[in-house]
Amino acid sequence: QVQLQESGPGLVKPSETLSLTCTVSGDSISSGYYYWTWIRQPAGKGLEWIGRVYTSGSANYNPSLKSRVTISIDTSKNQFSLNLSSVTAADTAVYYCARSPGLDIWGQGTMVTVSS
Amino acid sequence: QSVLTQPPSVSAAPGQKVTISCSGSSSNVGNNYVSWYQQLPGTAPKLLIYENNKRPSGIPDRFSGSKSGTSATLGITGLQTGDEAEYHCGTWESGLGAVVVFGGGTKLTVL
Numbered sequence: 001q002v003q004l005q006e007s008g009p010g011l012v013k014p015s016e017t018l019s020l021t022c023t024v025s026g027d028s029i030s031s032g033y034y035y036w037t038w039i040r041q042p043a044g045k046g047l048e049w050i051g052r053v054y055t056s057g058s059a060n061y062n063p064s065l066k067s068r069v070t071i072s073i074d075t076s077k078n079q080f081s082l083n084l085s086s087v088t089a090a091d092t093a094v095y096y097c098a099r100s101p102g103l104d105i106w107g108q109g110t111m112v113t114v115s116s
Numbered sequence: 117q118s119v120l121t122q123p124p125s126v127s128a129a130p131g132q133k134v135t136i137s138c139s140g141s142s143s144n145v146g147n148n149y150v151s152w153y154q155q156l157p158g159t160a161p162k163l164l165i166y167e168n169n170k171r172p173s174g175i176p177d178r179f180s181g182s183k184s185g186t187s188a189t190l191g192i193t194g195l196q197t198g199d200e201a202e203y204h205c206g207t208w209e210s211g212l213g214a215v216v217v218f219g220g221g222t223k224l225t226v227l
Contacts, residue, residue, distance in 0.1 A: 046118050049216035106160040
């Protein structure tokens with residue numbers, strides 16, 4: 001069955017760039033009509049959609065983060081990635097990758113803390 | 117502050133029924149499908165309901181979804197202690213250009 005796994009640093013310094021990768025296993029990231037999404041959840045708060053990337057490489061972003069976010073895809077590695085620049089403490093959250101449409105499969109999530 | 121409005125918490129006894137509301141506007145809930153996600157403590161969200169009222173394979177029929185106008189509702193019957201979780205609604209926001217929006221989440225306590 002398809003599984004998603006986030007990876008990346010758990011600690012990022014303020015003003016630096018947060019970089020995470022989601023590895024898809026169990027099927028090709030290019031198969032079907034799927035696209036791939038990043039979502040985050042600050043502690044004790046609700047979910048926030050960050051953006052999505054299609055297998056073509058085109059992406060859509062949350063307007064509130066658009067100036068700082070880049071989501072890319074590497075079909076040869078069956079991975080997609082998130083870059084969030086100029087981070088502050090407000091970007092501290094659990095970051096999830098998920099399959100779309102429908103957000104029917106999620107990774108387990110990875111905690112990222114922004115602190116010096 | 118979330119785009120969609122959910123009650124922060126609901127509670128009911130085992131075996132009882134509970135409903136969780138999700139309120140939005142014509143640019144999101146009113147004109148798009150709503151999904152519901154169950155998040156057990158310390159775990160990732162799991163798709164529970166999609167396209168307003170459809171259940172993915174493996175989701176028991178104790179869980180149901182409905183939508184009327186700009187509000188959606190998740191219903192859970194025959195409550196079990198294992199249903200204690202955070203429940204999130206989500207949909208598309210037409211006004212922001214293909215953006216997904218969520219509610220703030222509802223904590224279900226099974227007394």
